[in-house]
Amino acid sequence: MHLYKIIQLxxxxxxxxxxxxxxxxARNSQNNGQCYEVVDSYEKFNRAMFEVDLTLDHTILKxxxxxxxxxxxxxxxxxVRNFIGNLKSPLTLLNNAAQGDSNSxxxxxxxxxxxxxxxxxxxxxxxxxFGLTENSQTFGDTFAYYGASYGxxxxxxxxxxxxxxxxxxxxxxxTLDPLNxxxxxxxxAGIFVxxxxxxxxxxxxxxxxxxxxxxxxxxQVRSMxxxxxxxxNLACENRxxxxxxxxxxxx
Amino acid sequence: MNKILSKIKTLLLVATLLxxxxxxxxxQNQVVKDYINTLANQVIAIVKNKSEGQQxxxxxxxxxxxxxxxxxxxxxxxxxxxxxxxxxxxxxxYQNTYAKYFLYSYLPNLMKYTDESFKIIxxxxxxxxxxxxETQILRNGQPPISINYQVKPKSGNPGEYQVIDMVVEGVSxxxxxxxxxxxxxxxSGADGFITKLKTKVVQLETKSSGA
Numbered sequence: 001m002h003l004y005k006i007i008q009l010x011x012x013x014x015x016x017x018x019x020x021x022x023x024x025x026a027r028n029s030q031n032n033g034q035c036y037e038v039v040d041s042y043e044k045f046n047r048a049m050f051e052v053d054l055t056l057d058h059t060i061l062k063x064x065x066x067x068x069x070x071x072x073x074x075x076x077x078x079x080v081r082n083f084i085g086n087l088k089s090p091l092t093l094l095n096n097a098a099q100g101d102s103n104s105x106x107x108x109x110x111x112x113x114x115x116x117x118x119x120x121x122x123x124x125x126x127x128x129x130f131g132l133t134e135n136s137q138t139f140g141d142t143f144a145y146y147g148a149s150y151g152x153x154x155x156x157x158x159x160x161x162x163x164x165x166x167x168x169x170x171x172x173x174x175t176l177d178p179l180n181x182x183x184x185x186x187x188x189a190g191i192f193v194x195x196x197x198x199x200x201x202x203x204x205x206x207x208x209x210x211x212x213x214x215x216x217x218x219x220q221v222r223s224m225x226x227x228x229x230x231x232x233n234l235a236c237e238n239r240x241x242x243x244x245x246x247x248x249x250x251x
Numbered sequence: 252m253n254k255i256l257s258k259i260k261t262l263l264l265v266a267t268l269l270x271x272x273x274x275x276x277x278x279q280n281q282v283v284k285d286y287i288n289t290l291a292n293q294v295i296a297i298v299k300n301k302s303e304g305q306q307x308x309x310x311x312x313x314x315x316x317x318x319x320x321x322x323x324x325x326x327x328x329x330x331x332x333x334x335x336x337x338x339x340x341x342x343x344x345y346q347n348t349y350a351k352y353f354l355y356s357y358l359p360n361l362m363k364y365t366d367e368s369f370k371i372i373x374x375x376x377x378x379x380x381x382x383x384x385e386t387q388i389l390r391n392g393q394p395p396i397s398i399n400y401q402v403k404p405k406s407g408n409p410g411e412y413q414v415i416d417m418v419v420e421g422v423s424x425x426x427x428x429x430x431x432x433x434x435x436x437x438x439s440g441a442d443g444f445i446t447k448l449k450t451k452v453v454q455l456e457t458k459s460s461g462a
Binding site (some may be wrong): 213 | 430
C-alpha cells in the first residue's frame with residue numbers, strides 16, 4: 001500500500017517537472033478575466049448545502065470553538081496552530097515540487113526540518129524567525145498554477161466553501177498527502193478535527209460580524225472565498241481590480 | 252562635433268525630463284501616503300481615547316469616514332447597472348442608505364483595534380490617479396493583517412484624496428458587496444433590495460447605539 005503511494009507521488013513529480021514549461025506557457029496565455037468573476041452553476045444546491053453547513057456550525061462547531069477559545073489561552077492556541085501548520089508542510093513540499101518551484105520547495109523543506117526538531121515537533125515556529133514563513137500549498141493551488149480555472153463555486157458538506165477545482169484537489173490532497181503514509185485513520189481524523197476547530201476559532205469574530213451585517217450571507221461568503229482563492233492563483237495574484245473599468249456602467 | 256554635442260543635449264534633456272517625472276510621481280505618492288497616515292492616526296486616536304464614551308466615538312468616526320470615503324461612487328459601484336433602474340429620488344435615497352450601511356458595518360470592526368498599531372508598507376500608482384496604499388495592522392502575538400486602501404483624487408478637487416475601497420487580506424470590500432447586492436437585486440428587484448438595505452441599516456444602527 002505504501003509502496004503504491006510512493007510510486008504515485010514519484011510519478012506526479014516526474015510528470016509535472018517534465019511538463020512544467022509547456023504548462024507555464026499555457027498559464028501565461030490564459031484569459032485572466034476570471035480573477036474577479038463569480039461563476040456559481042450549482043447555486044440552488046449550494047445555497048441548500050450552505051444552510052446545512054451553517055446549522056452544523058451553529059449547533060456543533062461554533063460552540064466547541066467558543067469553548068476552546070475560552071478554556072485554552074492564546075499561547076496554547078498558537079502552539080496548536082503551529083503544530084497543525086507544520087503537519088501541512090509535507091503536502092506543501094509535494095505541491096512545490098509538482099509546480100516545479102524549487103525555491104519554495106527548499107524553503108518548505110527547511111521550515112519543516114527546523115520546526116520539527118528545534119521547534120519541538122512544530123509547536124514552536126522558529127523557522128519564521130529565519131524568514132521561512134508559512135505558505136501552504138494544496139493540489140487546488142497546483143491545478144490553479146497550471147492554468148485550471150475554478151470551474152464553478154461549490155459548497156461541500158461539512159468542509160464548506162470550495163470550487164470544482166479545489167474539491168478535486170482535495171481528493172488528491174487526501175490521497176497523496178505524504179503524512180498519511182505514516183498516520184492511521186484515527187490520527188488523520190484527529191488532525192482534521194483539530195485543524196477545523198483551530199481555524200474556526202480564528203474566524204469567530206469575523207464570521208459573527210459578517211453574518212450580522214450581511215444582506216445575503218451566502219453571497220458574501222462566496223465572494224470572499226473566490227477572491228481569496230484568486231489571490232493564490234498565480235495568474236491573478238498580482239492583478240489589481242481595475243476600478244476605472246466599471247466607471248462606464250455606473251455613469 | 253556639432254552632431255555629438257546635439258546628441259548630448261538631447262540625452263540631457265530626456266534625462267532631466269525623466270528625473271522630473273519621477274520626482275512628480277514620488278511627490279504624489281508621498282502626498283497619498285501622508286493622507287492615509289493622517290487618516291489612520293485620527294482613527295486610532297478616536298478609538299483609543301478613554302475619556303470618550305462609545306456613542307461619542309461612533310459619531311466622531313462616522314463623520315470622519317463619511318468625509319474620507321467616496322461613498323457616492325462606492326454606492327454606484329456596488330449595485331452596478333442596477334443603479335440606472337432607480338429614479339432620481341430613489342438614487343438619492345439609496346446613496347444615503349448605503350453610506351449608513353457601509354459605515355455602520357465597518358465601525359464595529361474599527362472599534363476593536365485598541366491595542367494594535369498601523370504601518371504603511373508601500374504606495375503605488377496602479378493607473379493614472381489610482382493609488383494603492385499597502386498597510387499592515389500589527390497585533391500582539393498574532394500575524395499582521397494586510398489592508399490595502401485604494402485612493403483616488405476627490406472629483407472636482409484633484410489636490411485632495413478619498414478612499415474608494417479597502418482590500419483586507421486580498422478580499423475587496425466593495426467587490427464582495429457588489430456580488431452580494433447583485434444577488435439580492437436578482438431575487439427581490441431594486442425596490443426589494445432598498446427595503447432590505449434599509450431594514451439592515453436600522454438593525455446595525457440600533458446595535459451601534461447600544462439600544
